[in-house]
Amino acid sequence: MKLKEIADFLAGELRGHPEIEISSVASITEAQSHQITFLAHKKHLDRLSHCQAGAIIVPDGIEPALPHIKVKNPYLAFAYLLELFYPKPRPMPEISPLSYIGPNTLIGEGVTVFPYVYIGEEAVIGHHSIIYPGAFLGDRVKIGSETTIYANVSIYDAVSIGNNVIIHSGAVIGSDGFGFVKKDDGTHHKIPQIGSVVIEDWVEIGANVCIDRANLGQTVIKSGTKFDNLSHIAHNVVIGENSIIVAQVGISGSCTIGKNVTLAGQVGMVDHINIGDNAIVIAQSGLTQDVEANAVVSGSPAVPHPVWLKIHASLPKLPELIRTIRQLEKRIEALEGERR
Structure with a gap:
């Protein structure tokens, strides 16, 4: 494919010979003269000195010696090129007699x-959807169009999945929420979980993610939200549009997550937490109270991120501070003894 054709495809500004032939894409450290790569940020400019690519995609403000295409978002442009050069094959539409x-x-x-x-x-099951071997779909399950369900996914009864959803292997959607009442004799009585789960359009659910059905009503994942692997979403949780849930996040029951929220790896929270739109929760944070819209929080229990950075910076000094305090306490005791 000629470089000009790629520039036109990306609606980018071409700098360099338009007839250069590009056969594939590669990383900036591995790209050869027949390949195209990308540079998303100025902090990686040092990599250009060793780059052997035939061309490179860059943002405004970067002028490499290599032939290049300027675009607003190089990372997004590179994703488009991966789709162009490596289209994912679709299996033939058929219903196996072994299903x-x-x-x-x-x-x-x-x-x-x-x-x-x-x-x-x-x-x-909606038009052009794909269901891979070993998947279980219970009674009254609804699957939208162009949805892909990979091997060994379990979708319990009465769950609703939207259009263009991707569910990776091992995910469990609609299992019972964790609800028990302790009886006088110390045993636990199970609370029936009679609600459902609704997954809206363009959601992607990573491998081994578990999303529990509601006790009453619905657990809702709104459109465009993406889950990394091994996360757990409890009963009656509502997650807003275009949020990012990174690996090993645990969301307790009845939490409400706003739009465009990022929960980084291993974030956990107590039940009934509310997180406002555009909030970011840093990895391994523990939430015990609500998070305002647009806030960035970290730590356990979570506090505003600048506060946590100060706390974290002080931790190595604590042993010496403790020794100093003990020495001061002994001096005060000695002075008080002299006064007596």
Whole structure:
């Protein structure tokens, strides 16, 4: 593909020979003369001196000697090129005779159902969706169009999944919320979890993510939200549009997460927390109270990030401070003894 064609595809500004042939894409450290790469930020400018790529995608303000294409968002442009050069193959649409399809289930056009898939009664599968081997879809499950469900996903009864959703292997959607009442004899009585889960359009759910059904009502994941692997979403949680949930996050029951929120790795929170739109919670933070919109918090218990940085900076000084305080206490005791 000629460099000018790539520039046109990206709606970028080309600097360099338009007839350069580009056959593939690669990282800035590995790209060769027939490949294109990208540089997203000025802090990586030192990598240009060793770059052997045929061309590079850059933002405004960077002028490499290499042929280059200027775009507003190089990382996004690079993602578009990956889709262009490496289109993901789609399996042939067919329903395997080794799958089980329950009675009164509706399956749309162009759907692929691989062997050993179980689909329960009165389910609905939208057009051009793909369900890989070993997936379990319970009764009355609804799957939208262009949705992909990878191997060994479990979707319990009455869960609703939107369009263009991706659910990776091992995810469990709609398992019972963790609800028990302690009886007088010390045993735990299970509270029936009769609600459901609603996953809206363009959501991606990582491998081994668990999203529990509501006790009453719905657990809701709104459109565009993305989950990394191994996260747990408890009953009656609501997560707003376009949020990012990184690996090993634990969200307790009845929490409400706003739009465009980022929960970094291993964040945990108590139940009934509210997090405002555009908030960022730094990795390994523990939330015990609400987080305002646009806030950045960290630590456990979480505090505003600048405050946590000061706390963290003081930690190495604590042993010496403690020794100093003890020495001062002994001097005060000695002075008080002399006065007596």
